[in-house]
Structure formats: structure tokens, C-alpha cells
Amino acid sequence: MAIELWWAARSPYCWRVQLALAYKGLAHEAHPVDIARQQQKSPALRRLTPRGRVPVLRDGDYVVFESVAVLYYLDRQYPQRPLFGASPQEGGVIVRVIEEFQSYIEPHLAAIFAGISAARDPVVHERILGHLLAAAGEARVIEGRLASSEWVVGAAPAAADFVIYPWITLLLDLLEGPAGGELRARFLPVEVQYPALARWLARLESLPGLAGTRRLHLADRES
Ligand SMILES: N[C@@H](CCC(=O)N[C@@H](CS)C(=O)NCC(=O)O)C(=O)O
Numbered sequence: 001m002a003i004e005l006w007w008a009a010r011s012p013y014c015w016r017v018q019l020a021l022a023y024k025g026l027a028h029e030a031h032p033v034d035i036a037r038q039q040q041k042s043p044a045l046r047r048l049t050p051r052g053r054v055p056v057l058r059d060g061d062y063v064v065f066e067s068v069a070v071l072y073y074l075d076r077q078y079p080q081r082p083l084f085g086a087s088p089q090e091g092g093v094i095v096r097v098i099e100e101f102q103s104y105i106e107p108h109l110a111a112i113f114a115g116i117s118a119a120r121d122p123v124v125h126e127r128i129l130g131h132l133l134a135a136a137g138e139a140r141v142i143e144g145r146l147a148s149s150e151w152v153v154g155a156a157p158a159a160a161d162f163v164i165y166p167w168i169t170l171l172l173d174l175l176e177g178p179a180g181g182e183l184r185a186r187f188l189p190v191e192v193q194y195p196a197l198a199r200w201l202a203r204l205e206s207l208p209g210l211a212g213t214r215r216l217h218l219a220d221r222e223s
Helices: 012-024 043-048 067-077 088-104 106-118 122-147 159-176 178-186 195-205 210-217
Strands: 003-007 028-032 056-059 062-065
Touching: 003 012, 012 067, 012 159, 012 210, 043 056, 056 067, 062 067, 067 159, 088 106, 088 122, 088 159, 106 122, 106 159, 106 178, 122 159, 122 178, 122 195, 159 178, 159 195, 159 210, 195 210
Parallel strands: 003 028
Antiparallel strands: 003 056, 056 062
């Protein structure tokens, strides 16, 4: 039975799973979910995941949700092109970097996305700027890793790359768009401010199948 994935456009959580599927060369049946229409709360999806969030992956009789759990499952079930490193030690670093990203950067990025539409309000603007500066500081740590390594951890693409890439790409897209305003200059141009990060983005996009996932999430910008 085919792997099935319920996913939503512009969801960094769904995108990381699609990157992993593409990287491992795993075909799947995609079920797009429209969050604006609350399709993730439909009874059919709630039967798969009580939280009513995406991504959700079904493989035969097995259902898994929470994106990092999905990555872990895919890696154990389909070990070709590993996502969690070539050794237990490398796996430990990959999971640590994911945890650090989710704990210390993701909340800032989520706050930027949630608030940006009201960024003309000076109070909101200050708050968003604070989140952007915090995220930019953490991005320096990733820039440092990528200055001495092609991938975030180890000698091959791995789960840490796939967790971080969608958020960075969606942030760049947001800042480049009309909502970016004067916040743009704090992060862009990425090639100048974060050159190793920019090279890594291009490197990931040149992997077979990965650019296709970009079109799924940024279709409105790239059509
Ligand atoms: N921790 C979850 C987060 C999943 C998540 O928040 N998904 C969002 C899409 S980006 C969602 O389904 N939101 C709809 C809702 O909360 O109703 C994961 O890693 O999968």
C-alpha cells in the first residue's frame, strides 16, 4: 500500500517531511489540506490524529504525526539515505541541533509569521523586530556550522537540514514580499549577510526532487 501524506502549503512541518520523502526517493500519495477552510479538523483527519494538525503520514496500517516523529519513522522503515547520521554520535548531534532549532528559533519565527500582517503598528513592529533579531542571532550559529561544513551536521544531508530549510525559505519569502518592509534589511540580502547559508540553500535545492517541494509551497510566487 502506498505511503499517504496529508499536508498543507506553506507549512514548514509538512515541508520537512516532503523533503525527506523526496530525498529517500519514496513515492507517496499526497492529500492537500486547506487550513484556511479548517480541513485539518475534519472528522476523517481527526480519526488519524486527535490534534487535527498536519503533517500526518499513513503507511499501510501505521499512522504517524508530529513531523520529527514522521522523519524518525521514515528513517527506520526506509533506511536508504539515512536522515539521522552515519553513527550514534552523529545522530545525537542531529537530534540536538533539531531540538535547539525548535526550542530557540522556531518560536521567534512563528511569532514573526503571526504578527507581520500588523507590523505597521509601531508596538507590533518593535516586538517583531525583537523576534527577528533573536532569530538572526541564532541564524549566525547555523551560518557558523555551514561555514565549515556542506550540511548542518555531518557529511550528507540529514534531518537537521530538512527541519531548518523550510523555515528559512519561508522567512526569506516573507521578507522579500510586501510585508517585509524595513525588517528586510535585517536579514537580506542573504547572500551578503549569511553567505554560507545562501550556498547551503542552493545546495539543498539542487538535490534530485527537492526543488519540486519548493514549488508546492511557494507556487503563488514561482508560477
Ligand atoms: N509540532 C507539530 C506542528 C504541526 C502544526 O502545527 N501544523 C500546522 C500547519 S503548519 C497545523 O496543522 N495547523 C492547523 C491547526 O493548528 O489547526 C509537527 O511538528 O508536526
